[in-house]
Amino acid sequence: MTAGPTAIDWTAVWARLSAARSATRRIEEERLDGLFRRRADHLARPPESAERPAGAIRALTARIGRERYALPVTQAGEVAPLGRWVPVPGWPPALLGVVNRRGVPCPVIDLHHLLNAGAPSGTAACAVALRRPVQGYAVRIDEVGEILDLDATAFTIPGGREPVSPLVAGVGPDGLILLDLNRLDAIPAFPILRDAPTPS
């Protein structure tokens, strides 16, 4: 004969449900209290010094393929989800196509191709609009990171060898690769882009 199911203690069940509802309310209140306290503390702190150390640059980190890159914010204009793009016949492989940016067609440069990062994986991606001298273009990244203050002098070319791409300005101690998007002019295929119809 098999043992029968354990009898349910309905009193304990009701007590557990009541405790769960109470805990939910308490956690919500504690979260709001914490948020308000952190906000007050932050506002109460003195303003940070405007002085930056020499050689420091502010950069936006991003993941392209399996590597992490840093894009100087002075070269980036806007980050937006990469929607559906339209390939343009006759354009080189480094250009994915054009996307609609607030009603304006914007060519998208495929950094996977320029950085030899392999084929992109997944559909979730972002487009980073660029500033001068290549204003009006955007580059495709797989995932956007955060904005960091970096020491530009810490980024070097390992062993003095030729980098995999002219866009690489240096490699940091933690493997972060600093890009210089102004060097797009140095890429042989890029003048073709310059000759392509530029967005107004």
Added chain:
Amino acid sequence: MHPQARTIDGRPTRIANKLLLITIIFAITIAAIGMITVQTLREQEMAAAQADAMGRQRFLVVRYYVDVLHTSMGDPRDHEAVKRVFDSNLRSMIEGGPVQINLSTEATVMMPPAVTPGIAAKLREQREAADRFEAAVDRFLALPAAQRSDPALLADLARQRIAASTQADDAARMYSAYTQSRVQTSILIQIALGLAGLLAGGIAAWLISRSIVAPLQRCVAMAQGIIAGDLRQPPLPIRSNDEVGLLTATFNEMLEGLRGITSETRDYSARLATAVAEMSASIQEQAVGARQQAAAVQEITTTVEEIGQSAQQVSDMARDVGSSADTVAGAGVNGLQTVKDAASAMEAIRTQTESVAETIVALSERTQAIGEIIATVNEIAEQSNLLALNAAIEAADAGDQGRRFSVVANEIKSLADQAKDATRQVRSILEQTQKNISTSVMLTEEALKRATAGREKALAAEDVIRRMTENLQENSGSFQQVVGATGQQQIGLEQIAQGIQQIRQASMQTAASTDELAKAATNLNQLGEALTRLMEKYRL
């Protein structure tokens, strides 16, 4: 078949015939020699009589002369008769015929014609001399008596007589010489015939004895070889149809038979060894089986005793059950009502469980709505994150003017990251909750099935209890019969126990007999090995 009655090529085979042949050969030889001897003796006797007859011619000449003298002296004698006998005899001696050898009895002897030309010439000379003597006698007798005393005349007469006698003596001497030579020739012929007969008989006896002895020697050699164990000998040649040939053939058959017997004996010895080995193995298995049987019988005895005890317990229990069956039947009525109540309760549980299932499904739908809300919140957080990034970029581009704005942008980005983490946690919790809801739905469905099954089982139990109650009431009397049957069963078990005890004794006797059989098999195996060694003496 008796050896004396056997035949070879359909003819009687008797060695006595050969021995009889030897005897006949020697008898014929002896008879021939005897006949030749008798013939020779008769010839000698005849020759002696003939020689005597020829010698008696001289006597007749003298008798004739004496009778002539007596006649001349006045005493007449029949000298003519003597002369006729003389002439007749002489003629018979020349031409063949009877010769008178006794004047008184007139006995005669047959003379053949003159056997040789010399004798014939001598006999003719004797006749001429006798004729001259007779002529002288006639002249003498023709003379007067006074003149007969003339000495010259008497001398002439005497001379004629002597001449006739001399011729008769010569003829008799020649005939004696002839008969002597004949006798010597007969003796030589007899000796030659005797030697030839002895030689022929000896050769015949040697050949016949050789034809008998040589096969016997070969048979003896074969028998000695067989005694030495040599059965590979070739068969003896059969060169006669007599008893020796039959004996040789019998020896060949005996050798072949011994080969077959030895071969079969070896084969049988090998089979005997194999059979003994198998029999030994079977006996050992039988011994093991007998012991196992004895042990099993012992266990069965114990089991039967336990069964007897169990039967006694069954009897007691049947008696108790029979007494309590009525009580159970009464309790069955109450149980029947209780089962009906349980069926109703199970139906209520099923209804409530269905309500719980619907509530859980509604709860699941609510969690789906929560998931949609979480997705919306996550999207907002993503957009806030990007917005904060763009704000930070713009603030950085604005330089010092945008520094405080940069702080706000960072705060917004931090909040957006926290919102994303929170929505991730909520999604995880929501997924776990959905799994728990699915588990609850599954458990509720199972509970509903079990409640339905429980209600069906309760209804089935109601039917079973009803029939059980009826059967209990019907079987209440059957237990009493069971009590009686178990009593008889106990008696039968005691008989079974006695039978098993007898089987156990028989098993023990079988085990003992099996040991004896094993010993006998061992002895038989030893005998088989001895027989094999004995047969190995004979080489095939």
